[in-house]
Amino acid sequence: MRPRPHVPRATIADVARAAGVSATTVSHALSGSGRVNQVTRQRVLDAATRLGYRPSPRAQALRRGRSQALAIASSMDVAVAGGAAHQGFFLELAAAAAERAFDHRQTMVLLPPMGPSLPDALPGLSVDGVIVVEPAEGDPIIDRLRADAVPFVAVGSFPGARDDELVIPLQTEAVATILIEHLVGTGSRRPALLLGDRDRVTYRDAEATYRRIAEREGWQPIIRTVPEADGEDGGYAATRQLLRDDPEVDAVAAWVDAFASGAVRAAAEAGRIPPELTVVTRYDGPRSRATRPPITAVQLRLPEAARAAVDLLLARIAGEPAGPVSLPAPELVIRESSGQHQHDA
Amino acid sequence: MRPRPHVPRATIADVARAAGVSATTVSHALSGSGRVNQVTRQRVLDAATRLGYRPSPRAQALRRGRSQALAIASSMDVAVAGGAAHQGFFLELAAAAAERAFDHRQTMVLLPPMGPSLPDALPGLSVDGVIVVEPAEGDPIIDRLRADAVPFVAVGSFPGARDDELVIPLQTEAVATILIEHLVGTGSRRPALLLGDRDRVTYRDAEATYRRIAEREGWQPIIRTVPEADGEDGGYAATRQLLRDDPEVDAVAAWVDAFASGAVRAAAEAGRIPPELTVVTRYDGPRSRATRPPITAVQLRLPEAARAAVDLLLARIAGEPAGPVSLPAPELVIRESSGQHQHDA
DNA sequence: CTGAAAGCGCTTACAG
DNA sequence: CTGAAAGCGCTTACAG
Numbered sequence: 243m244r245p246r247p248h249v250p251r252a253t254i255a256d257v258a259r260a261a262g263v264s265a266t267t268v269s270h271a272l273s274g275s276g277r278v279n280q281v282t283r284q285r286v287l288d289a290a291t292r293l294g295y296r297p298s299p300r301a302q303a304l305r306r307g308r309s310q311a312l313a314i315a316s317s318m319d320v321a322v323a324g325g326a327a328h329q330g331f332f333l334e335l336a337a338a339a340a341e342r343a344f345d346h347r348q349t350m351v352l353l354p355p356m357g358p359s360l361p362d363a364l365p366g367l368s369v370d371g372v373i374v375v376e377p378a379e380g381d382p383i384i385d386r387l388r389a390d391a392v393p394f395v396a397v398g399s400f401p402g403a404r405d406d407e408l409v410i411p412l413q414t415e416a417v418a419t420i421l422i423e424h425l426v427g428t429g430s431r432r433p434a435l436l437l438g439d440r441d442r443v444t445y446r447d448a449e450a451t452y453r454r455i456a457e458r459e460g461w462q463p464i465i466r467t468v469p470e471a472d473g474e475d476g477g478y479a480a481t482r483q484l485l486r487d488d489p490e491v492d493a494v495a496a497w498v499d500a501f502a503s504g505a506v507r508a509a510a511e512a513g514r515i516p517p518e519l520t521v522v523t524r525y526d527g528p529r530s531r532a533t534r535p536p537i538t539a540v541q542l543r544l545p546e547a548a549r550a551a552v553d554l555l556l557a558r559i560a561g562e563p564a565g566p567v568s569l570p571a572p573e574l575v576i577r578e579s580s581g582q583h584q585h586d587a
Numbered sequence: 588m589r590p591r592p593h594v595p596r597a598t599i600a601d602v603a604r605a606a607g608v609s610a611t612t613v614s615h616a617l618s619g620s621g622r623v624n625q626v627t628r629q630r631v632l633d634a635a636t637r638l639g640y641r642p643s644p645r646a647q648a649l650r651r652g653r654s655q656a657l658a659i660a661s662s663m664d665v666a667v668a669g670g671a672a673h674q675g676f677f678l679e680l681a682a683a684a685a686e687r688a689f690d691h692r693q694t695m696v697l698l699p700p701m702g703p704s705l706p707d708a709l710p711g712l713s714v715d716g717v718i719v720v721e722p723a724e725g726d727p728i729i730d731r732l733r734a735d736a737v738p739f740v741a742v743g744s745f746p747g748a749r750d751d752e753l754v755i756p757l758q759t760e761a762v763a764t765i766l767i768e769h770l771v772g773t774g775s776r777r778p779a780l781l782l783g784d785r786d787r788v789t790y791r792d793a794e795a796t797y798r799r800i801a802e803r804e805g806w807q808p809i810i811r812t813v814p815e816a817d818g819e820d821g822g823y824a825a826t827r828q829l830l831r832d833d834p835e836v837d838a839v840a841a842w843v844d845a846f847a848s849g850a851v852r853a854a855a856e857a858g859r860i861p862p863e864l865t866v867v868t869r870y871d872g873p874r875s876r877a878t879r880p881p882i883t884a885v886q887l888r889l890p891e892a893a894r895a896a897v898d899l900l901l902a903r904i905a906g907e908p909a910g911p912v913s914l915p916a917p918e919l920v921i922r923e924s925s926g927q928h929q930h931d932a
Numbered sequence: 933c934t935g936a937a938a939g940c941g942c943t944t945a946c947a948g
Numbered sequence: 949c950t951g952a953a954a955g956c957g958c959t960t961a962c963a964g
Contacts, residue, residue: 251735253941264951269943277949294734299713300654301941304645304956309713311696333678340697344705349712351656352685352697360689367694368644368654368713389639390596528873536877598957609935614959622933646957649940934964940957948950 252293261289272297303368312555313351314339314373315360317381319470330499330527331544332375335397338548339373346556361386371555373397373548376412379441395555397547399443408558410551410567414444417540417572418451421522424538425493426459428520428580433493434464434484436477436501444524448497464491468501477504485512493520493580499529502537506579520580535578543570597638606634617642648713657900658696659684659718660705662726664815675844675872676889677720680742683893684718691901706731716900718742718893721757724786740900742892744788753903755896755912759789762885762917763796766867769883770838771804773865773925778838779809779829781822781846789869793842809836813846822849830857838865838925844874847882851924865925880923888915 258265263286271278271286278286289295303309316332332355340350351369353360361382364372371393377384377400384402387394395408403409425433435452437445449465456463466484468476477496481504484491494509496502502523509519516535523530526539550567557564603610608627616623616631623631634640648654661677677700685695696714698705706727709717716738722729722745729747732739740753748754770778780797782790794810801808811829813821822841826849829836839854841847847868854864861880868875871884895912902909 254943255941265942266944266951266953267949270950273943275944279949282949296710298649298941299711300645300649300652301956302943303713304643304649304940304958305942305944307645307956309645310711311713313694333682336697337678337699341699344699344708347708347711349658349696351694352681354682354686354689363689363692365641366644366655366692368648368656390641528877531877532873599959600957610958611935611937611960612933615934618959620960624933627933643957646940647959649942649956650958650960652940936963938959938961940959942956943954945954947952 251298252295254295254297256293257286257290257295260293261286308370308559309349309368310347311349311351311369312339312343312371312373312552313353313367313369314375315353315356315383316375317356317377317383318375319356319473330529331525334527334544335373335375335548335551338545339552342549342552346552348552348556356383364392365390370559371395373551373555376400376442376444393555393558395551395558397551401441401443401446408554408564410547410554410569412444412542412547413569413572414447415451417444417524417542418448419455420540420572420574421448421495421524421538422452422455424522424574424576424580425495425520426455428493430493430520431461432464432488432490433461433495433520434466434488434491436466436468436480436494436496436498436505438470438498438501439467440470445497448495448524452495464488468498470498473500474504474507477501478508479504481505481508482512485509485514492518493522496521496523499523499525499527499537499539502539502579503529503533506533506535506537516579522580526575530575530577533579538577538580539575541573541575543572546570596643597640599640599642601638602631602634602640605638606631653715653904654694654713655692656694656696656714657684657688657716657718657897658698658712658714659720660698660728661700661720662722662728663720664701664818675874676870679872679889680718680720680893680896683890684897687894687897691897693897693901701728709737710735715904716740718896718900721745721787721789738900738903740896740903742896746786746788746791753899753909755892755899755914757789757887757892758914758917759792760796762789762869762887763793764800765885765917765919766793766840766869767797767800769867769919769921769925770840770865771800773838775838775865776806777809777833777835778806778840778865779811779833779836781811781813781825781839781841781843781850783815783843783846784812785815790842793840793869797840809833813843815843818845819849819852822846823853824849826850826853827857830854830859837863838867841866841868844868844870844872844882844884847884847924848874848878851878851880851882861924867925871920875920875922878924883922883925884920886918886920888917891915 254265258268271283314336343350364386374396376398379401397410398412399409466480468480494505496505505521522538526541530537530539546569554564599610603613616628659681688695709731719741721743724746742755743757744754811825813825839850841850850866867883871886875882875884891914899909
């Protein structure tokens with residue numbers, strides 16, 4: 243029972259010797275490829291079991307040119323995607339993607355949040371494809387992947403995507419509409435929009451939707467840009483300034499959840515609590531729930547998106563055509579940061 | 588500028604040819620090992636740059652017998668560690684571990700939460716070592732790792748750990764003491780303890796600490812066991828039963844955060860809200876913060892633990908002696924689920 | 933300082 | 949049905 247420690251793993255040659263056949267036959271018998279006599283096959287199987295043989299994944303990877311591994315990377319700055327809390331959007335996707343990959347007998351490599359050395363590290367990875375979360379315009383990760391011709395799929399559309407590149411849309415237009423219409427519904431007359439300073443499709447869609455509805459409602463558009471790298475503090479600073487510049491502002495749609503936490507803090511400091519000033523954000527995650535008061539946000543269906551990303555990427559790697567992706571519709575989750583308005587209405 | 592697509596990656600042979608030297612010399616020049624003439628080295632470097640050469644990680648892995656990859660696995664059941672939310676304890680560790688691994692030029696494989704097929708998949712992984720989160724008695728992951736002689740480090744002590752096995756203690760005694768003494772401080776006279784149904788060191792320590800303090804305080808020990816696989820619903824059911832059996836119970840220390848959410852729900856249903864019935868849990872994570880009311884818990888210093896785990900594991904793989912690990916002390920985070928008592932006291 | 937050769941452990945035409 | 953041989957792309961004694 244007790245396996246001998248420090249004994250090197252059995253190789254295919256060991257099994258071949260034990261079964262009295264060639265390595266070729268062992269390979270065929272174990273993989274099911276090629277014709278092998280039933281009796282021979284059984285002999286090989288027995289020998290393999292007896293020796294506790296497991297094909298070396300390293301050798302298989304080299305020989306096949308496949309690592310049976312995928313990676314997932316976020317192109318968001320650490321302050322937004324990682325940082326102290328290490329929770330949220332990216333990890334929710336990563337966990338679901340890892341599970342799905344495992345079901346496909348693939349491994350999922352968790353890459354750290356975007357930093358200067360991340361793109362350079364990509365070519366050294368032993369993976370067959372990469373999932374890129376919300377790439378931006380001129381994303382260095384995308385550039386690198388393209389240059390090295392490694393298959394990838396983006397979660398979230400991105401500016402400059404080519405026709406043959408795979409994208410799982412995060413329905414950002416629908417999400418933006420839900421959120422901004424919610425502001426309309428809560429009676430806001432002067433809502434501001436807080437976006438990150440990169441060119442991302444989610445920001446574009448948010449802005450377009452906001453402007454469209456603003457025009458319809460007769461709002462004067464108020465849009466501020468926050469450096470993504472500043473995270474929560476950036477949202478705080480921008481909101482503080484906003485409220486000083488224009489005390490009439492009665493709502494803040496902070497697109498990034500970290501910004502929203504900062505916005506809530508700045509609002510509280512200015513004595514502007516929920517019924518008087520509403521804060522909403524795009525992603526309903528640990529952060530929107532943990533902030534006091536909790537922040538109204540949208541259920542984005544990230545696990546479904548992650549699973550679709552894995553399936554699509556694997557199909558692409560295998561050279562198979564990929565079917566169209568359809569995700570369940572996003573849903574508004576009303577929390578205290580705007581719930582009061584709701585009741586007032 | 589624009590790299591040609593579909594052109595296969597340059598190999599060491601291509602570089603050798605371009606530089607007019609042997610592959611051996613290319614290898615030496617690039618790795619810095621062995622003596623290589625400065626002029627020759629430069630020629631090699633130039634050729635490598637020109638061709639965009641990157642050593643194949645697959646070939647290096649096979650040749651060196653190292654994959655430059657680690658994996659992280661949770662031995663907790665899916666209902667506790669993963670499930671719908673996909674957040675929490677395990678992911679907080681995984682994210683910090685991935686960052687640290689990256690700093691060491693290693694890759695981190697995110698394994699899905701424990702399930703029947705997980706242990707069997709282990710030998711097929713191309714990794715040099717594994718981080719196992721909170722193993723239990725007879726843990727199948729540990730068994731497998733031992734059998735295959737793959738280096739591992741446990742985050743959290745575990746029953747049956749051998750002398751030469753690496754462990755990052757999660758200071759469970761200190762944590763248990765902080766939590767139970769907090770119940771004393773809030774004036775609880777009849778606190779119950781909710782543990783999972785596996786044999787884990789954290790449960791052992793919690794129970795021992797609880798019994799010790801109970802004796803000192805003259806409490807009658809009330810301990811219930813919940814199937815880990817039942818997650819939040821298990822905590823709910825156990826607490827409901829508990830309150831029916833003994834309406835005098837005035838506090839529940841639910842060791843697993845999922846149980847604690849269930850406990851809060853059951854308490855609310857029974858009309859027993861915070862000042863009257865306190866709930867505390869071990870891990871201060873997204874779950875304890877997101878539950879209404881938020882739950883008093885302990886800041887466990889998981890990122891520090893994850894970093895120590897990576898460092899230790901890498902040292903072990905390299906055959907280096909590993910220094911002793913010391914983590915910052917855990918700290919109580921008082922939230923509404925017990926905060927009122929605090930004020931009453 | 934430089935290179936020919938072996939070998940890491942497989943898989944896959946190819947031949948018999 | 950079975951096996952000898954080549955080769956995936958490196959690194960590392962070893963020899964010169």
